[in-house]
Amino acid sequence: xxxxxxxxxxxxxxxxxxxxxxxxxxxxxxxxxxxxxxxxxxxxxxxxxxxxxxxxxxxxxxxxxxxxxxxxxxxxxxxxxxxxxxxxxxxxxxxxxxxxxxxxxxxxxxxxxxxxxxxxxxxxxxxxxxxxxxxxxxxxxxxxxxxxxxxxxxxxxxxxxxxxx
Numbered sequence: 001x002x003x004x005x006x007x008x009x010x011x012x013x014x015x016x017x018x019x020x021x022x023x024x025x026x027x028x029x030x031x032x033x034x035x036x037x038x039x040x041x042x043x044x045x046x047x048x049x050x051x052x053x054x055x056x057x058x059x060x061x062x063x064x065x066x067x068x069x070x071x072x073x074x075x076x077x078x079x080x081x082x083x084x085x086x087x088x089x090x091x092x093x094x095x096x097x098x099x100x101x102x103x104x105x106x107x108x109x110x111x112x113x114x115x116x117x118x119x120x121x122x123x124x125x126x127x128x129x130x131x132x133x134x135x136x137x138x139x140x141x142x143x144x145x146x147x148x149x150x151x152x153x154x155x156x157x158x159x160x161x162x163x164x165x
Contacts, residue, residue, distance in 0.1 A: 024049065024137040026129050028085070032120040032145035032165075039120070041096060041112040043081070045129065050108055053133040054080060065103040077101060081110060081129075088124040089117070120145045125152075126160045 027044040051064045054076050062076070063069050070076075078098045087094040099111040127139040139154040145165040152161035 024130065024134040026127075026137070026139045028125075028127060028129075028139060028141045030087075030123070030125075030141065030143040030145075032117065032143075034119070034146075037115070037117050039087070039094070039096075039114040039117055039123075041110075041114070043085070043110040043112065043129075045108050045110070046106055047103065047108045048106070049130055049134060049137075050077075050080075053130055056133060064108065074098070074101065077110065081112070084128045084130075085112075086126040087114065089120060089122060120165060122162060122164045124160065124162050125154075127154050128159050131156045131159065 024046075026046075029042045029044075031040050032038075033040060047064050051062050054060070054062055057080070058076060060070065060076075062073055064073065081096075081098065085096075087096070094114045094117070096112040096114045099113055101111070102109045123143060123145070125141055125143075127141065129139050130137040131139075135156055137156065139159070140151065141154060141161060141163070142149070142151045143163050143165075144150075148165040150163040150165065152163065154161060
């Protein structure tokens with residue numbers, strides 16, 4: 001009887017492995033630097049999720065983090081981020097500069113900066129990153145300004161947050 005249980009387990013375990021749920025999560029880290037009057041942003045996204053979204057939108061084959069990666073990938077990234085990540089302070093839309101990207105493991109890190117921010121008491125953020133392509137996508141926002149840390153988890157149902165510092 002005990003032997004039958006082990007045999008059954010040997011057959012069931014692989015079945016569960018194929019049904020493993022994938023997490024859809026991005027991390028946006030925001031830090032206000034008063035000495036440079038800038039907001040620095042690091043956005044961390046799974047490479048395969050970003051590639052799937054951009055390939056679908058533009059009907060292309062980016063092949064991110066390979067020797068065959070399209071040379072214009074940064075153009076697609078800038079366009080996508082400007083469409084899906086919005087920041088406001090005191091009802092003023094902020095425009096970020098795309099500084100670049102970096103691949104590390106399964107992740108792509110985007111580096112963004114907003115210059116000319118004299119002070120920051122609150123920040124309204126809207127992130128619809130990957131939500132159109134992955135309905136269970138969650139976008140975690142972690143922000144620091146004036147020595148105060150705030151965080152918020154954004155989803156398809158609630159893709160906006162107001163962070164006060």
